[in-house]
Amino acid sequence: MSAPVIELTGARKTYHTGDIEFEALRGIDCRIFPGEYVAIVGPSGSGKSTLMNILGCLDVLTSGSYVLAGEDVSRMDEVALASARNRRIGFVFQQFHLLSSLTALGNVELPLIYAGVAPAERRERAMVALQRVGLGDKSRNHPGQLSGGQQQRVAIARALVTEPAIVLADEPTGNLDSHSTRDVLGMLDELHAEGSTIVLITHESDVAARAGTVYNVTDGQFVGAGTGIAK
Amino acid sequence: MRPADLLASSWRAIRSHKMRSALTMLGIVVGIASVVLTVGLGLGTQKDVSEQIAALGSDLLIVSPGSSTDESGMRGGFGSGETLTLTDADALASEIAVPDASDVAAEKTASLSLEYGESNWTTDVTGTSTSWTEVRSRDLLYGSFFTEEEATAGASVIVLGAETAQELFGTTSVVGQDVTIDGEAYEIVGVLAEAGSSGETSLDDMAVVPMTTMVEGLDASGNSESVDTIYVKAASSDVLSAASQETTGLLLNLHGLASADDADFTVEVQDSLLDAATSVYEKLTVLLTGIAALALLVGGIGVMNIMLVSVTERTREIGLRKALGAAPAHIRNQFLIEAMILGLSGGAVGVILGVGLALALPSVLGSTIVISGLALVVSVVVAVGIGAVFGVYPAARAARLAPIDALRDQ
Ligand SMILES: Nc1ncnc2c1ncn2[C@@H]1O[C@H](COP(=O)(O)OP(=O)(O)OP(=O)(O)O)[C@@H](O)[C@H]1O
Ligand SMILES: [Mg+2]
Numbered sequence: 315m316s317a318p319v320i321e322l323t324g325a326r327k328t329y330h331t332g333d334i335e336f337e338a339l340r341g342i343d344c345r346i347f348p349g350e351y352v353a354i355v356g357p358s359g360s361g362k363s364t365l366m367n368i369l370g371c372l373d374v375l376t377s378g379s380y381v382l383a384g385e386d387v388s389r390m391d392e393v394a395l396a397s398a399r400n401r402r403i404g405f406v407f408q409q410f411h412l413l414s415s416l417t418a419l420g421n422v423e424l425p426l427i428y429a430g431v432a433p434a435e436r437r438e439r440a441m442v443a444l445q446r447v448g449l450g451d452k453s454r455n456h457p458g459q460l461s462g463g464q465q466q467r468v469a470i471a472r473a474l475v476t477e478p479a480i481v482l483a484d485e486p487t488g489n490l491d492s493h494s495t496r497d498v499l500g501m502l503d504e505l506h507a508e509g510s511t512i513v514l515i516t517h518e519s520d521v522a523a524r525a526g527t528v529y530n531v532t533d534g535q536f537v538g539a540g541t542g543i544a545k
Numbered sequence: 546m547r548p549a550d551l552l553a554s555s556w557r558a559i560r561s562h563k564m565r566s567a568l569t570m571l572g573i574v575v576g577i578a579s580v581v582l583t584v585g586l587g588l589g590t591q592k593d594v595s596e597q598i599a600a601l602g603s604d605l606l607i608v609s610p611g612s613s614t615d616e617s618g619m620r621g622g623f624g625s626g627e628t629l630t631l632t633d634a635d636a637l638a639s640e641i642a643v644p645d646a647s648d649v650a651a652e653k654t655a656s657l658s659l660e661y662g663e664s665n666w667t668t669d670v671t672g673t674s675t676s677w678t679e680v681r682s683r684d685l686l687y688g689s690f691f692t693e694e695e696a697t698a699g700a701s702v703i704v705l706g707a708e709t710a711q712e713l714f715g716t717t718s719v720v721g722q723d724v725t726i727d728g729e730a731y732e733i734v735g736v737l738a739e740a741g742s743s744g745e746t747s748l749d750d751m752a753v754v755p756m757t758t759m760v761e762g763l764d765a766s767g768n769s770e771s772v773d774t775i776y777v778k779a780a781s782s783d784v785l786s787a788a789s790q791e792t793t794g795l796l797l798n799l800h801g802l803a804s805a806d807d808a809d810f811t812v813e814v815q816d817s818l819l820d821a822a823t824s825v826y827e828k829l830t831v832l833l834t835g836i837a838a839l840a841l842l843v844g845g846i847g848v849m850n851i852m853l854v855s856v857t858e859r860t861r862e863i864g865l866r867k868a869l870g871a872a873p874a875h876i877r878n879q880f881l882i883e884a885m886i887l888g889l890s891g892g893a894v895g896v897i898l899g900v901g902l903a904l905a906l907p908s909v910l911g912s913t914i915v916i917s918g919l920a921l922v923v924s925v926v927v928a929v930g931i932g933a934v935f936g937v938y939p940a941a942r943a944a945r946l947a948p949i950d951a952l953r954d955q
Contacts, residue, residue: 372868372949393872399948400870411865411952415561427550428870472869 317384319479319511320346320369324378327364327534338364340534341378346480346513346527351506353514353522356531362515365531366484369513370405371398383479400428404473406483410465412457412472418444419453422472429476443471447501463494470501480511487521499524546875555882558855569851570891572844573931577895577924578902580837584920585903587830589913594826604785605680606646606777606792607813608637627771628809631756633799634775638676642795645788647780650680651772653759659713659752660725666712670703670726670752672759680776683748688720688735691755695734699757703731707739708749724752726763785814841927844891845935852884852939863943864951873944880940881933888932892925899924 327339338361346352356362367373368380371387374395380387383402390398404425405411412421422440431439444453447467457465466486473481483502487495503524506512514525522528530537559566610628634651637643653672658665677683678690691702703724710717710733713724723730731754740748760769779788793805793812800809856863863876900921903914 367949370868372952373947393874396867396870396872396875399868405868407952411861411868413862413865415557424866425869427554428546428866428872428875430546432547433550476870 316348318345318347318381319383320344320513321381322368322378323380325365325368325375325380326377327361327368327373328376338534339368339375342531342534342536344529344536346511348479348511349506349509351502351512351514351524351526353516353525353528354531355516355519355522355528358517360531361534362517362531363484364534366482366513366515369480370403370482371395396428400425401476402479404476404478404481406466406469406473406481406486408485408488410457410462410469410489412465412468414457417454417456418449418460418468418471421457421468422475425472425476440471440475443475444468446474447471461494462490463497466490466494466498467501470498470505474505474510480513481505482513482515484515485517486514487516487518495521546871551875551878551882555879555886558859558879558883559886562855565851566887566890569847569887570894572847573841573888573891573928574844574895574898576837576841576844576931577892577928578899579840580834580924580927581896581899581916581920582902582906582914583833583837584830585899585914585916586912587826587833588915588917589907590829591826592915593913604779604782605814606779606785606789608633608775608777608792608796609811609813610771610773610809612808612811627768628800629772629775630770631760631772632770633796634674634772636795636799637775637777637792643777643788643791645780645784645791646777648676648680648778650674650677650776650778651756652677652774652776653756653764653772655759655764655766657726657752657763659709661713661722664713666709668706668709668750668752670754670759670763672754672756672764674756677753677776680778683740684738686736686738687718688733690735690753696755696757699755699761701729701731701758701762702734702755704735704737704753705733706737706747706749706751708747709752710736712750729762789814841931845931848884848887848932849935849939851887852880852936853942855883856880856939856943859943860946860951860954863946864948864954867946867948868952876946877940877944880943881936884936884940885929885932888928888930888936889925891932892928895928896921896924 322342322344325339325342326337329336329338342365354362354365364373368375371382371390375388378388382398385398387395387398413424416424419437419440422443423436426436426439441450441453444450447470449464449467449471452460452464457468460468481502486502487498490498499521502512502514512525514521516522608629629651631651634649637646638649643649650673654669656667657670658667659670675690675693675696678685685704686707688704690704691700694700695702705713705719705724707717710719713719714722717736719733719736722733724733725731737749737751737753754763777788777792779785789812793808796810797803797805797808802808866876900916903916906912907914
């Protein structure tokens, strides 16, 4: 078996709000391998988003270690973290987070700009990514001129344009109707089929059912081992 | 990240808030335009004054009685002594002793009452030689200056200033008329053209008579030998300092003094008037520029204010950019460049406005405004600098935002 792209060992995260300490992650161990489709489920406030922020290098652990694609993230500074996010991670957020001043193509190009890719190559790769999510003909639309499902597909194109080691999706269908939800989940299935590693956070069990592995989080801990669910 | 992408990103952010960007620029525009105008006005006034003083003769030495400094370094007894004499003036006029002087004129002045019919008018009457018009750069409006013969003979002739003639006669066309001083009649042979004023003394309210006439008839001081001032005009402004040394040397010799420290007279260069005037206008320029700098400061604070608002408003955008791989420096540079673009555009528009006003105003105000290329370039650089300085703090704040907090911002 190949090396894990994500390896969390004894991961703990403590938040400080004034004098109050709150331990959102209480010792999580987890390994995710290339090509896996993992769902993380759990009740509200259980620590799913906290975990996703750690996995996405948006935040750092209080203790424990996180190795991403062979690099120890726990010891990285701001600049190295930014670079890790850029090269290794593709985010899909519940609120889409597209920049309204840019076209669909411009939004997909953004991560490549921070990677220092030259304009011509950038445009071409962004266009390919947009075509992959079926929006080749909407490249010049601004987010305001797209449906919710289309906006989320643009966000998915943006997440995969850098060919990241892992696509992180936090409740990607939380703001979508059932039709668009099917659309977006189908998209993720396709990506998985093409070999992408996907971590999906959700509280809907039918959404989680599509994943190969489901982790159950309760009070900042995994409950039971990863459950393999046959598709 | 490529610099061109950084620029494009900043430019897009500015363009997406056109109205706000324009209003922010306005502060810089006003500041830079006033800098261009005040500096131009200062330089222009300075130029006007130099020209006026140059017209008076910057190749002129003014010899006054009394030493210019006493032990404490203060001016002491200046102009009050009676140490300069007609003999000194005659010696200075000698071509051998002061070869670099072209003309010399001594002045002896008394305040006297001039009468014509029922009217009378008190003014300064100056006794001098025929070289006076040349030395003092004066022209005649009517008639002519007194002649060498009249000067030698001590004739009862007088030349009036335009204002004096106006006061006595109600007109300046008075050649051939007589004025009475101390019961004695003096024939008016000429009227001086107007020359304005020099400091407190009007150059147009005065009368001039031959030195002999002054000494033998009008002067009541009892010291017939002493003179108030001797003007020495150098052959050219190039030899002014040579003429100054020759004059000092000759007078020390005549007065039997060993060193210049003992001098009982003062040799001043007319240029020092220019220097004094220049320093006044330099101070004025500094003051005006200070006010303009304040305007710029206010403009800069405006830039900072808007940039801070912009950072707050774009918190989510900043968080997203960071999530997509923007390092703190990328975010900082983007905001810094936005502030500098605002400064640059404001500065450019300010310079255009300032130059436009500088071209339009002189015809309204009647004052000269000098547009210096250096001042324009410096203005634009300063405007960009202001954008940078006042953009640093907002940019640093944007760069410091933690990506998750920024993303979570509603
Ligand atoms: N920045 C923070 N400071 C303090 N406490 C926090 C912070 N972020 C999260 N928490 C706390 O940590 C716990 C886990 O939060 P988290 O957002 O990970 O929950 P979640 O599982 O994503 O919930 P949901 O399904 O509602 O999104 C919560 O109790 C929350 O109050
Ligand atoms: Mg959550």
